[in-house]
Amino acid sequence: MRKWKFSVNSGFLGRRRDRFTEYQPDRTLEEKFKLAKQVRGIDGIELKYPADLKDIKLAKRLLEESGLVCSAVNVDIKDAAFFRYGALSAQSKEARDRAASLLREGMDIASELGAGLVTTCPLADGYDYPFQIDYSVAWQRFVETVMEVVSYRRDMKLALEFQPHEPHAKILLSNVGKVLHICSEVGLPNLGANLDIGHSFAAGESPAESAALLASKERLFYIHTNDNTGEGGDWDMISGTVHFWHLLELLYTLDRIGYEGWLGGDVTSKHIGPVEAFDTNTRMIQRMAQLVDRMGTEKITSLIHKDGGLAETFDYLSRCLVEKEI
Amino acid sequence: MNKLAIITAFLGAVKNRYMTYQEDRPLPEKFQMASKVEGIDGLELCYPADFENLEKLKELLKKFDFDISAINFRSRRTGKWWRGSFTSVSEKERKEFIDEVKQVMDVAVELGCNRITTCPLNDGTDSLFEMDYIRAYDDAAETFSSACAHNRRIRVCIEYKESDPRARCLFGNAGETASFCQMVGADNLGVTLDVGHALYTGERPAQSAVLLSKANRLFYVHLNDNDARWDWDMLPGSYHMWEFIEMFYYLQQLGYNDDWYAFDVFPKEIDTVDTFKAVVMLTQKLEGLTDRINPEEIERLMKERNPAKTIPYLYSLL
Numbered sequence: 001m002r003k004w005k006f007s008v009n010s011g012f013l014g015r016r017r018d019r020f021t022e023y024q025p026d027r028t029l030e031e032k033f034k035l036a037k038q039v040r041g042i043d044g045i046e047l048k049y050p051a052d053l054k055d056i057k058l059a060k061r062l063l064e065e066s067g068l069v070c071s072a073v074n075v076d077i078k079d080a081a082f083f084r085y086g087a088l089s090a091q092s093k094e095a096r097d098r099a100a101s102l103l104r105e106g107m108d109i110a111s112e113l114g115a116g117l118v119t120t121c122p123l124a125d126g127y128d129y130p131f132q133i134d135y136s137v138a139w140q141r142f143v144e145t146v147m148e149v150v151s152y153r154r155d156m157k158l159a160l161e162f163q164p165h166e167p168h169a170k171i172l173l174s175n176v177g178k179v180l181h182i183c184s185e186v187g188l189p190n191l192g193a194n195l196d197i198g199h200s201f202a203a204g205e206s207p208a209e210s211a212a213l214l215a216s217k218e219r220l221f222y223i224h225t226n227d228n229t230g231e232g233g234d235w236d237m238i239s240g241t242v243h244f245w246h247l248l249e250l251l252y253t254l255d256r257i258g259y260e261g262w263l264g265g266d267v268t269s270k271h272i273g274p275v276e277a278f279d280t281n282t283r284m285i286q287r288m289a290q291l292v293d294r295m296g297t298e299k300i301t302s303l304i305h306k307d308g309g310l311a312e313t314f315d316y317l318s319r320c321l322v323e324k325e326i
Numbered sequence: 327m328n329k330l331a332i333i334t335a336f337l338g339a340v341k342n343r344y345m346t347y348q349e350d351r352p353l354p355e356k357f358q359m360a361s362k363v364e365g366i367d368g369l370e371l372c373y374p375a376d377f378e379n380l381e382k383l384k385e386l387l388k389k390f391d392f393d394i395s396a397i398n399f400r401s402r403r404t405g406k407w408w409r410g411s412f413t414s415v416s417e418k419e420r421k422e423f424i425d426e427v428k429q430v431m432d433v434a435v436e437l438g439c440n441r442i443t444t445c446p447l448n449d450g451t452d453s454l455f456e457m458d459y460i461r462a463y464d465d466a467a468e469t470f471s472s473a474c475a476h477n478r479r480i481r482v483c484i485e486y487k488e489s490d491p492r493a494r495c496l497f498g499n500a501g502e503t504a505s506f507c508q509m510v511g512a513d514n515l516g517v518t519l520d521v522g523h524a525l526y527t528g529e530r531p532a533q534s535a536v537l538l539s540k541a542n543r544l545f546y547v548h549l550n551d552n553d554a555r556w557d558w559d560m561l562p563g564s565y566h567m568w569e570f571i572e573m574f575y576y577l578q579q580l581g582y583n584d585d586w587y588a589f590d591v592f593p594k595e596i597d598t599v600d601t602f603k604a605v606v607m608l609t610q611k612l613e614g615l616t617d618r619i620n621p622e623e624i625e626r627l628m629k630e631r632n633p634a635k636t637i638p639y640l641y642s643l644l
Contacts, residue, residue, distance in 0.1 A: 018491045019342045020402055020447055080345050084595055123344060128594065129564050167344045169558045228493065232555045235493045241453050270452065271409065 007044030007071035039278040044071035070115040075106035083124035089142040107156040117157035119194040126168030159194035159221040164203040175203040176210040192221035208253040215257040224266035236268040240284040329367040331395035331588040365606040368393035370588040394439040395586035402448035410449040412469040413462040427473040445485035450492030474512035485518035488527040500534035516545030532572040559592040574616040618643040
C-alpha cells in the first residue's frame with residue numbers, strides 16, 4: 001500500500017472565527033506543536049508566516065524536538081492593514097511589493113526549515129461588485145507579481161491555493177483553470193497549485209479531475225484535505241463526511257498519477273478539539289486509501305475505460321465495501 | 327410607503343472569517359451616523375448589545391426621533407447556547423431562551439414596538455447524524471409556542487437562513503419556516519423575509535413573499551443583495567435589480583406597504599454612512615421603477631405568459 005504523508009495546518013490549532021462565532025483559544029507555537037504531536041499518523045506541520053514564524057530559532061527547535069517535518073510555509077497575504085484593496089494584483093505598488101516580499105521571506109524561511117515549498121491563498125485579490133475593478137489590469141499585475149516572486153528562488157516552489165470566494169464575493173484565482181492559466185503565463189516550473197479539496201468542491205469541481213489536470217502539467221505541488229456540503233460554503237469539514245465517493249475517486253487518481261506530495265489536513269475543529277478533528281480526518285483518509293487499495297487502482301482503471309460501464313463500476317466498487325455479498 | 331430602518335449591528339464593526347471592517351462604535355455614535363442618512367425613519371435594535379442601559383436608549387430614541395422597526399433577539403451568544411438555543415439538548419438552556427424572549431417582549435412593549443425578530447444561525451448542524459431532527463423540531467416548537475404565548479400582541483419573527491455558522495441551519499428557507507410556524511400554530515409567530523437569504527437559498531423573493539403572506543406569516547422584510555452563492559449583504563439591486571422590482575410589486579399587492587424595510591448591508595471598505603446613503607437611494611430608485619409598472623398592463627401580460635412581451639415591457643419602463 002502506498003504510504004501517504006500527512007500534515008496538519010497550524011492555523012487550525014489556534015483560535016478560529018467566522019462571521020458570528022469564535023472557536024478555540026489562542027495558542028502559542030509550543031502549544032500548537034504539543035497538539036500536533038497528539039494526532040496519530042502525522043509526519044508534518046504546515047506553519048503560517050508571519051503568525052507562527054516570528055521566531056525561526058524556536059520553530060526550528062520545536063520541529064527538531066517533535067520530529068515533525070515542516071510540510072510547507074503558508075504565507076498570509078490578506079492582512080487588512082496592508083491588503084484592503086488587494087495584494088498580488090493591487091493598484092498600489094506598495095501593497096504589491098509588500099506581498100512579494102512576504103512571499104520571498106517565506107521562501108527563505110521554508111528553505112531554512114527544510115520545507116520545499118511556500119503556499120499562499122490570495123484572498124485579498126478579489127472584488128464584490130460589478131464595475132469594481134479593472135480585470136485586465138488586475139490580472140496583468142497578478143501575473144507580474146507572481147512572476148517576480150517565483151523568479152527570486154528557482155529552488156523553491158510556490159503553490160497557489162485557489163478559492164472561489166471569501167472574503168470577497170469573487171476571488172480572482174477562483175478555480176483550477178485559472179491556476180493553470182497563471183502557470184502557463186508565468187512559464188516557470190517552480191509555480192504550481194495547492195489543491196484545497198473543499199475549495200475545489202466550492203468551485204463546483206470534481207477534485208479528482210482538478211488533480212489530474214494539474215498533474216498533467218506538473219503543477220500539483222500540495223494538497224489540503226477537508227470536505228464541505230458542496231453548495232459553496234468552505235466549511236473545512238472532516239474529509240469524507242460528505243463527499244465519500246468523490247474522495248475515493250481523488251485518492252485513486254492521486255495513486256494513478258503518482259502524487260508524492262503532502263496531504264495537509266485543513267479542517268476546523270469548531271465544537272470538538274483540534275486533535276480529535278485532525279485525528280479523525282487522517283483516519284478517514286487512511287481508511288479510504290485502504291479501500292482504494294482493496295479496490296485496486298488498475299482494476300478501477302480498467303472499469304472506467306469501458307464506455308457505458310458505470311453500472312459495472314459501481315457494482316464492483318460497492319461490493320468492495322462489504323465483507324460478504326448480500 | 328414602507329418606512330426604512332438600519333440594523334444597528336451594521337453601523338459598527340462587521341466581520342467575516344478573515345477580516346474585520348469598520349470599527350466598534352458606541353450606541354450614541356450609531357444613532358448619530360444613522361441620523362446623517364436622509365430617508366431613515368428608525369432602527370432595528372439588537373438585543374442584548376443595545377440594551378445595556380434602557381433609560382439611555384430611550385433618551386437616544388427621543389433625541390434622534392427614531393422609531394424602532396423591530397428588536398433583533400440574538401439567539402447566538404458568546405459564552406452560552408454553544409450548541410443551539412431553542413434546539414439545545416439542555417432543557418435549562420431552552421428555558422433560558424424562553425425567559426429571555428419573554429423579557430425582550432416586555433421591553434418591546436415598553437418601547438412601543440410590536441415585533442421581535444431572531445435569526446437562528448447557530449441552531450443547525452455541520453455533519454450528518456449530528457442532531458436528532460425529530461427531537462430538535464419538537465423542542466423548537468415547544469420553545470416558540472411557550473414564548474409566543476407570553477404576549478400575543480408582539481409578533482415573533484424567525485429570519486430563515488440556509489447556513490453560516492452552521493453548514494445547515496434548521497430554518498433554511500421560506501417553506502420550512504412557514505411550515506414550522508403552522509406546526510406551532512401561534513398567530514403571532516411568523517417570518518422575516520431577508521431578501522439576501524432568500525436569494526442565496528435559490529428562491530425568487532417575490533414568490534417567497536406571496537407564499538408567506540398566504541400562510542399569514544409574512545411579518546417583516548430585510549433588504550440586501552448578493553450573488554446567490556453566499557450571504558454577502560450587498561447594496562440592494564447590485565446583483566438582482568429585477569428580483570427586487572418583482573418583490574416590491576408583490577409586496578404592494580399583498581398590502582405590505584405601510585410597514586418597515588430594515589437594511590442589513592455590509593459597509594466593508596466603504597464609509598458606513600455613504601453605504602447606507604447609497605442603500606436608501608437605491609431602494610427608492612427600485613421602488614420608483616416598480617411604481618412605473620401599470621398594474622392592469624402587467625396583469626394582462628402575465629395572463630398571456632409570454633416573456634417575449636413581458637420582459638420588453640419591463641425594459642420600456644427604464
